Amino acid sequence: MTETGAGVTTRAGNGPGSGSEPRAAVALDSVAKRFATQIALHPLDLAITEGEFVTLLGPSGCGKTTLLRIIAGLETPDDGTVTIFGTDVTDRPANKRPVNLVFQRVTLFPHLTVAENVGFGPRLRRMPRQQARDKVQAALDLVRLPDFGDRQVNELSGGQAQRVALARAIANDPKVLLLDEPLSALDLEIRRQLQAELKDIHRRLGLTFVYVTHDQEEAMSMSDRVVVMREGHIEQVGSPVEIYRRPRSPFVARFLGMSNVFVATVAAVGDGWVELDGTGLPLRAPAPAPPPAAGQGVTAVIRPDSFEVRRATDGPATADSVPGDVSDVRFIGSLVHYRVTAGDRHWQVSARAGSGEVLPEGTSVRLSWRADEVILLPGAPGPAAGG
Amino acid sequence: MGIGQGVLIPVRRQRPRRLARASRRWPLLLLLPLGVALSLGFVVPLALLFVKSFQTSLGYGQVSDHLTFSAYVTALTSPLYRTVAVNALVIGGIGTVLTLLLSFPLAYFIRFRMRRGQNTILLLIMITLFAGYIVKIYAWTTILGTYGLINTGLERIGLISQPLSVLLFSRFAVLIVVTYLSIPVSTLILVGSMQNVNRGVLENARDLGAGGLRTVTSVLVPLCMTGIVGSLAYGFVVIAGDYITPQLVGGTTGQMIGVPISDQFLTIGDQPLGSALSFLMLAVFVIVYFGLTQLERFKGI
């Protein structure tokens, strides 16, 4: 039984505006992989459109790096085929595939200069010297290190090294660029900067990017589509907006930071709304199609930013609200994270701090929410703590 | 911050990855030269020697093909060889333990207490290693002799009135010299195994309340147990099998088993006896190795 990640193979992302229908850059069909003692990837399908920026997102061990390496050709799948722009490359070794990989740790060749590193691929293909030199310079310009050609590898900082690695991959003119958590070892500020630059480079080159990370913020901010993975399966594929607004499983919801995932019972269905019981709150959610039956158990999610808190004394009670108490406060700077105890549970609330008051622990508050943002997850409810 | 110094960047231990298309035959083919070399130069000669130990000696290096255990019997029963065998075992045992005790603090110091001069001091130690085996033993005769450094010095200070003759041409002399000869190698082995011990682990132990010596014995020793066992094993073999030092500084009482073994092959000519003695010696070594590997049970992760 295979799990389908993408719905239709030619789902268009924000690719460059080519007149004809965009092609599938990478197509994985029933790809599976197992290592000696465990299954790394259950049979899965995935199609990546030309020009897309796709991110494989998931916790450690979910198989995202293995999948990337299978596309690169550094691992062979036990089952299934890998197709790149229509050509079956499953049996082709890594050096014969038109893809290039930027590794997580720095893998620049220490015995070569920056320029020699970047020019490694062109030199292997015996490109004429001047042409190779131009290509190297163009790649270095693109990663904003135009004067670094003569530097030694051990003189580079972490961020610079990864840029050179990127330039090296790009100078090879790959049809698909693969990136395995290239920014995870870098400081926050440099990471943010490089994320923006990567996005910029993607836009300029129009190249298909396949990115791997465990950082959901990184994935959401850079990608056209996100593939959420877990324990060798694809959980959900969609644009960042889509998976955030309509997560399809408790795992996806939690992984993307929506920490209010809970189980409830359907009290009543009608009028396009579903009324929920079992949380101590008068919760209702927009009814999905097909709507659940009364008495059914469901899993629901309320995003922390769907809540609002104000002091209990500030104004009257409105619909879709309850009294509660602030049991924890975390001030992040631009945001404040509250834990509010109301009904039978604790709720994670995330509010813009602005210049307003930061409510201290113990405050009596009015907890309100936008009912149309309560999400009902499809399928049977998972166990409350796991999922 | 740089990404790493020098050519080889220390990496978390990785099991060798099988490259995507490794064929199975390569390893065997590439190992062929090694196999040939070792067989011809090592395995075969040893086997032949072993066979020789069962042959009968006709004197002056001649043997008959008549196979017998008599060489082993002589080796085990003759009182001639008992003293020197015991000497070898005792001096070997004490010597290697002494070497370990002396070089361990030095290795610790080099690995954990030196910031910059590590390479310099290691190179200096290597120089003492390569200053010439015979030469070094010879220098000790000058130090330990009747008119040597120690005796002259002690007499000058007035501590003794007569030169101490026990210093040279004795078991004591052999012990000192073989220990001296083993310290550099032991230090290198220990430093090597200490390289794998994270400095942070020791600091952590200190932080938890372990005093200096306690940290060392309960934390460091288990962690570098492989190096310790290696040092003890190698030291024992080298010391117990040394046949030159006893001849130069051993006098009459300080001879070790290696001397009669080498004599059989050089002058006396009872080669089966020499071989038998050698293999008995090797048998003892195997037992010692086995005993030392039991120490590895105390190994930390």
Add this chain to the structure above:
Amino acid sequence: MTSALARLRRRLRRRGIGLLHVYVGLLLLFLFLPLAVLIVFSFAASGQLRFPITGLSLRWYREVFGSSTVIDGILASLGVAVVTGAIVAAIGTLAAVVVNRYRFRGAGVVTAVILAPAALPGLVIGIALLNFFGDLHMTLSLLTVTVGHVIYTLPFFYLVLSARLRRFDPELEEAATDMGAGPLQRFRRVTAPLISPAIVASAFVVLALSWDEFQITFFTIGDQSTLPLVIWSRARLSIDPSVNAIGTLMVAGSLLVVLFTRRFIAESYS
């Protein structure tokens, strides 16, 4: 008395000098004592090795440089060392690379067999080879000496090289493959340049070990002597001070060589 001692301790402690430092200092003195004695006595005028020395002279050095046996010995030692180094480097590199790279059953056995010669005293290897060459009716010569040296130094070469290879980042080769390099190109452009310093360093270990080797050489030597054998014959017969001069020269020589190879050796301990 004890308070003065306590004051001294405190002053030393402030400079960061503790008991360990004192011990290390003493031990290093111990290690260099014979070398110092050697050097001092190599300049002693009289032929007697007693303290104190009575006069200085270069006669022993003149004697050594003028002696053809010594010169021949040096040349023989050099020749054997270089040839041993070359053979061991060739065989040992293949072995170390294969065991390090490929996971195959019997890798442990191979390693054990390679290291076996180091577990035996030189005496046994020497007599085994002597016996072997005797059975083959081969005359002993520098060639037979070389065989002994190869067997003796191979385990050490293998150990040093393996230790360094283990620190080699396999992802560098994957990166090369990813760039389009086939196996041969990958070896030529990435693997070889990166492991050659390690091979050279390990080879120097072999050279040093072979140069100084005595216990095996003693049994496999023919008409031509290596330097250690020359020293032995002089030291054995009588008290010969020229040995001190040779020894001092060897110390000086190893110092020079060690300084020269500093660049390669430094990496294994930093």
